[in-house]
Amino acid sequence: MFYREAGDFSKTYREDSQTFPIRFDRYRYYAVLLIAFAIIPFFLNDYWVNAIFLPFLIYSIAAIGLNILTGYCGQVSLGTGGFMAVGAYATYKLMTSFPEVSMVVHILLAGGITAFVGVLFGLPSLRIKGFYLAVATLAAQFFLVWLFNRVPWFYNNSASGQINSPERTLLGVPITGANTEPWAVYLFCLVFVALSAVIARNLTRGAMGRKWMAIRDMDIAAEIIGVNPLTAKLSAFAISSFFVGVSGALFFSVYLGAVEVGEVFGINKSFLVLFMIIIGGLGSIFGSFAGAAFLVLLPVLLKNVLVTGLGWPTDIAAHLEFMIVGGLIIVFLIMEPHGIAQLWRIAKEKLRLWPFPH
């Protein structure tokens, strides 16, 4: 009825190969952008930004990054928390060393540094694969967290061992530090998210994404048809780590403001992001958003319903959250290995024919 491609003709190759070839999809995409950029900022307050929007946006970038590596290239990584920590500490060092340089540059540079570290820890992927690799990436997780905990240079010898983000402005508006406005930090993160999504989507649609998927589906066969596993795997590690690093940088500088590495970027963070892409959908950019939204909203919802609504103790709500998340992972792996993104695809197929199914 309202979701169909009838009468939607592409007259040029360009039109045919655009990201959203169906007109309805395209308009919906513009509408989402319009709402996100022009309407939501007017209705924000501190609670909404800090409890929902900022974590959602920042985790989306991390999930997109991990999805490139795991969902598209098939290399499972449990080191996401460690790589986010690299992004965070790189921004911190850059912010304190070069206070006059713009935050945008710092965050992009932090992403670049993380990409370099990611390639370094991605090197073993050329020899080992599957869960051997997954376990090997744990080495990155533990080593990096230890490094940032123990080497005082990384936290500028501060007595508490924490890093705190100093106040920085962009175009005269404070975006880090204590005096930020909700709409400013929201828009700042949103720009990064939108750009990440566009870049990731186009990378995965192009030659590079196809190489990654060939490696994922069968690496030996991919090698035989001419995909170079060295460049394909390492580029996946580099680009994935870049996004993860950017998200870590935003997580520290804009969202939290103060970070103790073992608590914030521990192994649970790695699992959280992995769960996001499993529930959202492996190998789907939309799935990264859906998974991030789901796992950010779930604890907020449980807290509001159980603790505020029914008056349960918080520890029971926390235990229940563990059970629900764990149970959902299993349910999704059994029933729908492609996650929420696949449910969405099925719904679209149904909508195309609705209400006349024949």
Next chain:
Amino acid sequence: MPDQLVYAMEVFLNGLMAGVLYALVALGFVLIYKASGIFNYAQGVMALFAAMTLVGVMEGQVPFSHLINALLGTKVHHFGWHLPAFIGIVSTVIVMVLLAWLVQRIIFKHLVGQEPIILFMATIGLAYFMEGFGDMMWGSEIKKLDVGLPQGINLWIDETTYNIFDYGFFIDNLDIFATIIAAILVGGLVIFSQYTKEGRAMRAVADDHQAALSVGVSLNFIWIMVWSVAGFVALVAGIMWGTKSGVQFSLSLIALKALPVLMLGGFTSIPGAIVGGLIIGVGEKLFEFTVGPLIGGATENWFAYVLALLVLVFRPQGLFGEKIIERV
């Protein structure tokens, strides 16, 4: 003899003992992996859950008491009995067998034939679920576990070494005991898998599912059995670690300690798990002793992983694992 060397020897012995405990956890992984190709990340949480159940049964805790109290507004905590360790262990074994049956029935029956990495992620989900479930059932506070194992410094070793080196070694009785238990357990498992009908069926399933199925081995039964045995191993590991440092969340992190052990020794080899455990136990203690003070200490968290990573780069199947052959 120089002091440093004597200290290093003590560290070496302690590392050996710690290594045995790592090997004990790693054994549980190897068993399940060999028989079903599932890499069970939840092994550590199973150990935690087993230890919690043991404490709960022995102390007579009411299961789900927090939840019941929150829902009904009652104040139940304990049944008011204290059971001997033996009954506690037997009932915990029953619980673990039941758990094995449920896990097989509800989860892995539906995932037969999936890629190993999917199964691995499913066990991560299982680990999360059981972590929440265990806390919900028995409460998340730190519990003391005492099943009557000997604890404290071994005086005989202390005196003997004092007479020889003028410096008494500190070796915990519990560690010695754990070593003996681990040795018995490994011996038992080897005998079980080599000389009994079920053990032979288990090895057949590990070799080739379909061939085993065609000669009349019940896959379902074997898998439940293997998960039960792994649950039992988890219980033993849980008792050892629980007695050592209390039953608490960090107990489940021993799974993370066992992973590099497995990578080093190879996922498919029981001797590999033992040798890998010993190498990592000794290696990380000696590394911490020699290099640790120079670079800030607390290297034990990552040393094992980095060591395993280096080994894997040169020997992707681990030290004792079967060679990985791939066909297109």
